[in-house]
Amino acid sequence: MNIFTRFVKSLYSPKEVAKYRFLGIGKTIFYVFIIMFISILPGIYHFSKMAATALEEGKQVFLEDLPSFTISNGDLISKQSSPIIIPKNNVTIVFDPTGDLSTNDVQEKGNSVGLLKHEFVIVANGQVQTFPYTALENMKVTNKDIDSFINSLKGVMWIAIPIIFLFYYLFVSALGFIKISIFAGIGALFAQTLGRKLSYRQGWRLSAHSITLSTIFFMLMDLLNTGVPGGMFIDWFVSLLFLYLTIREIPKPKIDA
Template sequence: MTIIQRFIKSLYSPKDIAKYRFLGIGRTILYVFLLMLLSTIPSLYHLSKMSIQALNEGKQIFMDELPPFIIENGELTSNESKPIIIKKDGFDIIFDSTGQTTENDVRNHGNAIALLKDEFFVVNNQTGQNFSYSTFQDNKMENKDIDKFLTSIHGVLWIVLPIIFVFLYLFTAALGFIKVSIFAGIGVLIAQALNRKLQYRQSWRLAAHSITLPTVFFFLMDAIKTVVPGGLFINWIVCFIMLYLSIREIPQPKIKA
């Protein structure tokens, strides 16, 4: 049976999953690696799309929407006499070279990016992180300098993104193997309760295929950027149910007369 056939049957057939307990361990490990690769694809897509969009919007904002400014000697200066607020989808951009806007004012916007008098301040759900201009006190920065910086980042983006993806995939794969190993132990306990003969290594193979359905479901939810309330709980419950049903399909040992 090909890996694609196993993948399809693992979505709906506990009876077929039960047969996979005799599968070679190498083929099972490869299956888990491919499942984790599938689950990582939406994150890579959204990260790539968000990074490109952020860079393009950043270039447009700094060159076209913000007034000319200079960051020198740890301070932001411009000819503006009052703060400027630019509203974008999901966040605000605040520009204030007058010193009137405080960090607390920025936090009240929920999600915001602020160029203040003496610092760059980022807020996400009212959690803020500041970056002092004094870090660049030996350099003079203007709109065009930031535009060049963003352009240089765009040039290396296709080198950075694959590196991020590799680390993200390895992290996801590690979590996947830990999850399968935990469910393999649970499977042994279920087998004992149901009076089924099942060794840990066989239970590991069943667990590896039992995670298919929730993995595909959350792959689709991530692909369309839909948050599932209680997602972790639902994920593990579905894994447990598929594992339980597949162990039930294992024949009970014959009682010797």
Template sequence: MNIFQRFIKSLYSPKDIAKYRFLGIGKTILYVFLLMFLSTLPGLYHFSKMTITALNEGKQIFMEELPPFQIENGNLTSNIKEPFTLQKSDFQIILDPTGKISKQDIEKEGNVVALLKNEFVVVNDRNVQNFPYSALEGMKLQNKDIDKFLSSINGVLWIVLPIVFIIMYLFTSAIGFIKISIFAGIGILFARTFDRNLQYRNSWRITAHCITLPTVFFALMDALKTVVPGGLLINWIICLIFLYLTVREIPKPKVKA
């Protein structure tokens, strides 16, 4: 059975997943990387779309719509006394030289580009990227300099986006492997409860396939930009249910006469 057939079966069939406990570890790891790739695609799409839109509108925004500002010695300064917010069609821009708004304050927002007191932050569907001004040591930036910077970024976007995707993919994959390793241990507990013969390495293999349904579901929700209340809890519950049903499908050891 090839990887795509296993993918389809893993969406609905604990009985078939139970058979994958003897699958080669290399094939299982490849399957996990495929799942993590699929789960990363929606985030990359929305991030790319927002980035391109922001760059295209950036010149007008920084030169005409934002108050004059300056970034020097790791700090943002401006004549405004309160945070300035500019609402665009697909995202929001925040300029805050006062320090009243922190990265944590905007992490819950949808799509935000924020120039905060000490860092530049981009939030895209709960994916947060930040850049501290301290990395610009010795440099002085104003509105017109940002405008030039955006023009240069636009020229190398085809290089930047793949790098961002690789970072997102590696991070998502690391989280996925940790999750599988934790649930594989829970699979051993299920096996002992139901008197099934299951070693950790076999539990790891079936767990890697048990996460398929929640992974695909939440990838679709991300693609549709739909927030699922209690998403993390629902994700874990679905994984546990699939793992529970899969372990029960493993035949009991034969009793010697």
């Protein structure tokens, strides 16, 4: 049975998946790698799009929206006499060479980037990262320098992104194998409760296919940028329910008269 057929049947048929307990372990491991790759495709798409957009908007912000400035000796220097706040699509830019605003003021803007008097601030999903200008040591940075830096980033972005996602893919795959291994142990308990004969290795094969439905569902939600409350609970519940129904389809061992 080819991998596409197994994939489709793993979306709706516990009875068919029950037959996969005799599948070769190599084919099962390959299937897991394919499923994990499919699961990160929306992330690859959204991250690549966001990175390209961020570079374009960053170029516009530093060259057109912000006044001329220089970062030197640990300070942001500009002729601008008052703070500037620029709302963008998904982020707010805060520019303050006066020292009137603090990191907390930037954090209150939600997802934001702040060029403050003495530090650079990034706020993403409530997490705050600050970078003091003193880290630049004796370097002098201007708008034009940042523009050149952004242009250089564009040149390496399409090399860096595949490398980043290769490591991300390996990380997600490792988590997938751990989850399947846990499910295989739970599957052994299901088999004992249902009076079915199932080894751990067979349970691992069934678990690898039982996560398909939940994985594809959350992949589609990621593609649509739609959050799912209690996502991890739903993921585990659906996968374990599918595994339970699959094990129930295994014939009971014959009892000698």
